[in-house]
Amino acid sequence: MNYTLHQLYVFLKVTQNKSITKAAVELHLTQPAVSIQLKNFQDQFEFPLTEVIGRKLYVTDFGKEIAIAAEKVLNEVEAINYKTLAYKGELSGRLKISIVSTGKYVMPYFLSDFLRRNPGVDLVLDVTNKKQVLESLENNEVDFSLVSVLPDSIQIDKVELLPNELYMMVNAEQVFEKEIYKVSILEELAVIYREEGSGTRYIMEKFIENNNLNVPKKVELTGNEAVKQAVLAGLGCSIMPLIGVKNELNNGSLQIVPVKGLPIKSNWNLIWLKGKKFSPVATAYLDFIQNEKEIIIDASFKWIKDRNRGTGNKELKS
Known part of the structure; x- marks a missing residue:
């Protein structure tokens, strides 16, 4: 066998992600480059390390054992590097x-x-x-x-x-002329939610619950960027962290709607x-x-x- 540390690393990332595409993104490599390294590594073993069924990649039992060993080897190599730096007096x-x-x-x-x-x-x-x-x-x-x-x-x-401040955001094309709106305005608009488990969603749901609002969950998206793009496209409004929309507010593509009780801090x-x-x-x-x-x-x-x-x-x- 003549595998390299790089091949061990690529194989480990593939097994962790269960995807060549995701491993390529994490490794900052092209998908073909990862596929070639995976094949070169796998060809050195008598038994298959991975298998593709349909379009999904699975790690075989043998592959899982090799992945555990690969991680141990790479951790030891990393420890050698850190010890070398520590010996030189550098934080590592x-x-x-x-x-x-x-x-x-x-x-x-x-x-x-x-x-x-x-x-x-x-x-x-x-x-x-x-x-x-x-x-x-x-x-x-x-x-x-x-x-x-x-x-x-x-x-x-x-x-x-x-501080983290959350405001009601809409795209710049919508017209809101009042100085401040009642919270009930959220019942009249399409509200875009983050996914379950999101802190932003938790904060927004607590605000809606505390104000006894009936706001249906018609649109739910994963990630702040997805929500922001949906609001920019005019799919609805959302209560969003100020920290994530600085550029959009500066260039005028998003606007804050003044609502009683907002911002949430x-x-x-x-x-x-x-x-x-x-x-x-x-x-x-x-x-x-x-x-x-x-x-x-x-x-x-x-x-x-x-x-x-x-x-x-x-x-x-x-």
Whole structure:
């Protein structure tokens, strides 16, 4: 056998994603390149590692065993690299963070300088919905999580980063002339919802429930970007985080409809399990956040501070 570390890595990503296409995206390779590496690796074994039934890829039992071994080998190689950097006096290791999907407009700004200063640190950033973020945190699979709705079922510590404000958004072509509308306007419009498990959906549903509104769920989409595109296309309105629509508000393609009780306010929080034993990398990152967060906020999020935020600032709990 003469397989390479690169082939092990490609094979592992294919088994984790159960898809050549998804593995190619994650690896920043073309789909044919991944297929070739997978075939070259698989040809070295007497038994099949994967099989395709219909259009779906399955990992065989033998393939699962090889994937476990591949992960162990790659982890050992990674450990060698980290030890080499540590011997040179550089901070090295892996920083694992899970964030809710809207957090992609926030988290990169709180990571870029840290990663630039510490090139020996590898970042694993999982962008998903609130339910899966909290599951990964509770299972101790990540160092930190970024959420806008704090859990009440997990004991955590936190650092508050910046405000999260949600407004009613519609596309710019619709006409709304009143200075402020009653919340009942939501019963008259097509409201676009995020998927189950989303923190934004939870906040919106609590607002609708607290105001005793009857708003049918006719449109439900996965991800903030999908909701934003639907609103831009005129499919309806949605209650959306301000952080994700800055450009659309600036270029005039979206507008905020003033509604009594809005914006809904919470805060973006970096959270971690209470009592967690941090790695040196995680400890260094927490120190970085605590020392640098105000500088980052002033540099990248001053536009939020400058807005008229309305009244009320009760932090939502799940």
